[in-house]
Amino acid sequence: MNHSPATAEPPEPARILVVDDDPTVGEVVAGYLTRAGHRVDRAEDGRRGLDLAERDRPDLLVLDLMLPGLDGLEVLRRLRALPDRADLPVVLLTARGDEADRILGLELGADDYVTKPFSPRELVLRVQSVLRRARAAGPAGGPAPAAEPLRSGDLALDPRARRAHRDGRELALTSREFDLLAFLLRHPGTVFSRQELMQRVWGWDFGDLSTVTVHVRRLREKIEDDPGAPRLISTVWGVGYRYDPARPPQGGAA
DSSP, rough: OOTTTOOOOOOOEEEEEOSSHHHHHHHHHHHHHHHOOOEEEEEEEEEHHHHHHHHHHHHHEOOOOOOOOSOHHHHHHHTTTTTTTTTOOOOOOEETHHHHHHHHHHHTTTTTTEESSHHHHHHHHHHHHHHHHHHSSOOOOOOOOOOOOOTTTTTTEEETEEEEEEEEOOOOOOOHHHHHHHHHHHHTOEOOOHHIIIIIIIIOSSSSSSHHHHHHHHHHHHHOOOSSSOEEEEETTTTEEOOOOOOOOSOOOO
């Protein structure tokens, strides 16, 4: 199906927390994920979901944005503020017209989203893709990259440990941000369109390209001296993005 992410072998069974206040939606989602081999826990409000995410350490969170009390965005914001939950994979469930909230969710560190009404099989495929990315060392569907550390200027990435540092300080990167940065460091000076990045980093043949835009913006905020005037991840207008290896500041901007 052309609306599904590229798939390979399904990832190993995972513990997944589904947070949705609609009992029918929660039951359907849990049922499909359980049949896919995963262990599923459920919560019907944001506060309970946040408590379970902190206490039980799930492998992935399926999070509805429209929740009573503590909404999905606030749950995500609080999770990302926790050092041991900053990289918890999150798939959002959003209403079709909630583009602003969807973009904000991506900016807060969500890995993917599915719009309601959705196909449960589509959601399972998205979850499988995010799990695979979180557990892998390299781009989905491609060969495993070399495990040697990557360095560029004051940036250092360890693919084995999935840790990144800038000037000796560890960066709080989500799994998608780490994969995107690792991919760019492996291909310095090469321009990639958003579609190419979606295929080679996310492993998707179809998707909302704003996902790539948001992740590039978030990555710039974490590695650039001035995210508003980026020197490392350059925009090539009308084409896409290029990683420029760190260089002395005396030269002109690309």
